[in-house]
Amino acid sequence: MNILLILIPVALLLGLIGLAAFLWSMKSGQFDDLDGAALRVLEDDDLPDESRQEKRPGDE
Amino acid sequence: MGVHERDLTSFITDIGDAGRHMDFAVEGVRCAGCMRKLEEGVGKMPGVTRVRLNFTNRRLAVEWRDGALDPAGIIDKVEALGYQARPFDAASAETAEAKEASDLLRRLAVAAFAAMNIMLLSVSVWWGNASDITPETRDLFHLISALIALPTLAYSGQPFYLSAFRAIRKRSVNMDVPIAIGITLAVAMSLFQTFQHAEHAYFDSAVMLIFFLLTGRYLEQNMRRRTRAQAVNLASLRADSARRIRPDGSVVEVPVSAIDPGDRVAVAAGERIAVDGVVASGTSEVDCSMVTGETMPMKVEAGDMVYAGTLNLSGPLTVTVTAAAKGMLIDEVQKLLDNAYAAKTGRVALADKAASLYAPLVHTAAALTFLGWLLAGAGWEQSLVIAIAVLIITCPCALGLAIPAVQVVSSGAMFRAGLLLNAGDAIERLAEVDTVVFDKTGTLTLPSPLADAAMLTERAKGIAGHLARASRHPLAASLQALAAGPAPEGLRETPGGGVSGTLDGVEVRLGSADFCGVSVAARQAAEAGHAGDSLVWLRTGDEIAAIPVRQHMRPDAAETVAALRARGLVIEILSGDRAPAVAEIASALGVDDWQAGVTPQAKIARIEALKAEGRRVLMVGDGLNDAPALAAAHVSLSPVTAAHISQAAADGVFLGNALRPVVEAHALARKARGLMGGNLWLAVIYNTLAVPIAIAGFVTPLIAALAMSGSSVLVTLNALRARRA
Numbered sequence A: 001m002n003i004l005l006i007l008i009p010v011a012l013l014l015g016l017i018g019l020a021a022f023l024w025s026m027k028s029g030q031f032d033d034l035d036g037a038a039l040r041v042l043e044d045d046d047l048p049d050e051s052r053q054e055k056r057p058g059d060e
Numbered sequence B: 001m002g003v004h005e006r007d008l009t010s011f012i013t014d015i016g017d018a019g020r021h022m023d024f025a026v027e028g029v030r031c032a033g034c035m036r037k038l039e040e041g042v043g044k045m046p047g048v049t050r051v052r053l054n055f056t057n058r059r060l061a062v063e064w065r066d067g068a069l070d071p072a073g074i075i076d077k078v079e080a081l082g083y084q085a086r087p088f089d090a091a092s093a094e095t096a097e098a099k100e101a102s103d104l105l106r107r108l109a110v111a112a113f114a115a116m117n118i119m120l121l122s123v124s125v126w127w128g129n130a131s132d133i134t135p136e137t138r139d140l141f142h143l144i145s146a147l148i149a150l151p152t153l154a155y156s157g158q159p160f161y162l163s164a165f166r167a168i169r170k171r172s173v174n175m176d177v178p179i180a181i182g183i184t185l186a187v188a189m190s191l192f193q194t195f196q197h198a199e200h201a202y203f204d205s206a207v208m209l210i211f212f213l214l215t216g217r218y219l220e221q222n223m224r225r226r227t228r229a230q231a232v233n234l235a236s237l238r239a240d241s242a243r244r245i246r247p248d249g250s251v252v253e254v255p256v257s258a259i260d261p262g263d264r265v266a267v268a269a270g271e272r273i274a275v276d277g278v279v280a281s282g283t284s285e286v287d288c289s290m291v292t293g294e295t296m297p298m299k300v301e302a303g304d305m306v307y308a309g310t311l312n313l314s315g316p317l318t319v320t321v322t323a324a325a326k327g328m329l330i331d332e333v334q335k336l337l338d339n340a341y342a343a344k345t346g347r348v349a350l351a352d353k354a355a356s357l358y359a360p361l362v363h364t365a366a367a368l369t370f371l372g373w374l375l376a377g378a379g380w381e382q383s384l385v386i387a388i389a390v391l392i393i394t395c396p397c398a399l400g401l402a403i404p405a406v407q408v409v410s411s412g413a414m415f416r417a418g419l420l421l422n423a424g425d426a427i428e429r430l431a432e433v434d435t436v437v438f439d440k441t442g443t444l445t446l447p448s449p450l451a452d453a454a455m456l457t458e459r460a461k462g463i464a465g466h467l468a469r470a471s472r473h474p475l476a477a478s479l480q481a482l483a484a485g486p487a488p489e490g491l492r493e494t495p496g497g498g499v500s501g502t503l504d505g506v507e508v509r510l511g512s513a514d515f516c517g518v519s520v521a522a523r524q525a526a527e528a529g530h531a532g533d534s535l536v537w538l539r540t541g542d543e544i545a546a547i548p549v550r551q552h553m554r555p556d557a558a559e560t561v562a563a564l565r566a567r568g569l570v571i572e573i574l575s576g577d578r579a580p581a582v583a584e585i586a587s588a589l590g591v592d593d594w595q596a597g598v599t600p601q602a603k604i605a606r607i608e609a610l611k612a613e614g615r616r617v618l619m620v621g622d623g624l625n626d627a628p629a630l631a632a633a634h635v636s637l638s639p640v641t642a643a644h645i646s647q648a649a650a651d652g653v654f655l656g657n658a659l660r661p662v663v664e665a666h667a668l669a670r671k672a673r674g675l676m677g678g679n680l681w682l683a684v685i686y687n688t689l690a691v692p693i694a695i696a697g698f699v700t701p702l703i704a705a706l707a708m709s710g711s712s713v714l715v716t717l718n719a720l721r722a723r724r725a
Helices: A003-027 A034-040 A049-054 B032-043 B071-080 B094-130 B135-156 B158-169 B176-195 B203-237 B331-344 B350-375 B380-394 B397-416 B426-431 B440-444 B458-469 B474-480 B520-529 B557-566 B579-589 B600-612 B624-632 B644-649 B660-695 B701-723
Strands: B013-016 B019-027 B048-054 B059-065 B084-088 B241-245 B251-255 B264-267 B276-281 B284-287 B298-300 B317-323 B419-421 B435-438 B489-494 B498-503 B506-511 B534-540 B543-550 B570-574 B617-620 B635-639 B652-654
Touching: A003 B094, A003 B135, A034 B032, B019 B071, B032 B048, B032 B059, B032 B071, B059 B071, B071 B084, B094 B135, B094 B158, B094 B203, B094 B701, B135 B158, B135 B176, B135 B203, B158 B176, B158 B203, B176 B203, B176 B350, B176 B380, B203 B397, B203 B701, B350 B380, B350 B397, B350 B660, B380 B660, B380 B701, B397 B419, B397 B426, B397 B660, B397 B701, B419 B660, B426 B635, B426 B660, B435 B440, B435 B600, B440 B579, B458 B474, B458 B498, B458 B506, B458 B534, B458 B543, B498 B534, B520 B534, B520 B543, B557 B570, B557 B579, B557 B660, B570 B579, B570 B600, B600 B617, B600 B624, B617 B624, B617 B660, B624 B635, B624 B644, B635 B644, B652 B660, B660 B701
Parallel strands: B435 B570, B435 B617, B617 B635, B635 B652
Antiparallel strands: B013 B019, B019 B059, B019 B084, B048 B059, B241 B251, B241 B264, B264 B317, B276 B317, B284 B298, B419 B652, B489 B498, B498 B506, B506 B534, B534 B543
């Protein structure tokens, strides 16, 4: 059962990382405008023009 | 706009590094395309460093380098893009609410983290208890659970402890009292059990409870904040600015909040007066319907008093401010309002009523269980453990969600139907209504009167239309569409009179009786024929025609009144307007109970009289004269065009020209009220099933977890049915 002594802290640590990530994203305003975020994800104009072309399938 | 400067400094905040920040409330944004158009359009303005549109509350945040651009230019730019923007004061009461929301969310996140990790350990223990866990491992797991649970309860449980403490100090009981007692005892007992090397500990129950309850609280708070944000947007979109005349004679547009008593303000014809004051120069007519309900325009000249919310009809005025935004309003109305509010605080919300019944019952049951087991010969330790298990299983998890969940879903449905609610328990009150009292002017009728040219000849209509196009008078707007045929030449507007011109060598005039040279006899005859309407005159050469100006009923007023009556409600009309005008509307709607010429005091008196008869009144009104009655009524609604003070006094605001949202709100509220009752019954049924098991001593942490999450999910799913009336 000694493996538990490693696994439990690992599980807690992973949980804490998730919590910290959530608190950080909240603080940086990512939860301020959920409706807007849902629409913004559809926009692709934040990519520079050349990168949009590079990503076309079959270019490689 | 545009000819004069706008002073927006009170809206701008300094963000350091010569950066400036300003928020705007934006109207007309509907999709991702609008969002990009706005952000790109404004972002391309020279000097702008950051633009971000918040789609949830329709606010545009703009940052720029100081001195690089005029903020008023941003408003013009947004308007050029096809939207409306208004400066928005971000430092208002909302920030406190936003802070509370993010605080709750943070506590919720911590509770979620703790609940998941403790559950991980608890499931292992439950599984192990059934198979081969060693006592040492179990103790270790319980200890780790305790280490997670204690700080979590101290942090995430704070809102409940504080609220319970406040309630006890006021010698009352709310839902948080049994919650606080329940989780405290659960944790204390679990700690004790852990050190006793017992098989069961209830850390998971305590933390899960906090998690569910915080979810309910967060949803409730979020709903209130969202509707409030919309209401504030609407308010700032309604152009709360005034044009101040500087000592050197130049004019600057400033927000009403920056106007002080003694300032002089310019009011153009067709503009709403934003302040209370005395006319310093100019003559005009003022439409007071928003303030008194009276639809006949009132003549004003130098020395007369004018009130905020009234509409300046015909000539430009200069007004010396006597009371600005802070002290605005006739004192009397404010006093009546305060009294009405004070009288209203007696009502207990459904949730608190349930709590006051629930808490003593549960605590008595737990105490009896303890005594019962003690008498039956169990040790005090075992008796206490079972008694606490009763408290844990009855902890009002479902009860705490039962009402907020319905409120959230129902107010969302009302929002889609075009109604914003200010108060959370307004839904309950709306459902209890049995009488509806309508104001007439601006509520049953459309807010602005229209000239009715139906009885003119085709040629006269065309001429009237052309003449109206040259006028800024609000009444002219409805005639402008009629313009047809040859256009008169040399059009000229005489302030306080009307518009004149010449057509084929004949003089044509549109305006007041005096302006058109109407004889007294002709005037009296026409006024007798159009009882209740004010008249506008058209003169072509020697021909004279009267055009009645009337309040038009909202397109669905009759339908709405009929639908409300079909729902079993009694309808009344209380108006400050003259009797003939009210009688006409009342008969058109088939309403027999109406009173005309009613003062604000009399409106309250009527509502109090109805209350004394045991009736619950829904007041629907818009004017300043309705505000005290709105506050006094059991529940109240205002159209979005209403005076500020009335909107603040009302429990809800409905959007658009239709009256239909009133019916839908009532239907949705009834449905919601039914579901709230149903949810409370679900909680009761859950308790009657669970409590005997607990009293018998069969409750394990596993059963508690299943029972609590099961009942919470059930109640939430039931609440989703409030989406449709």
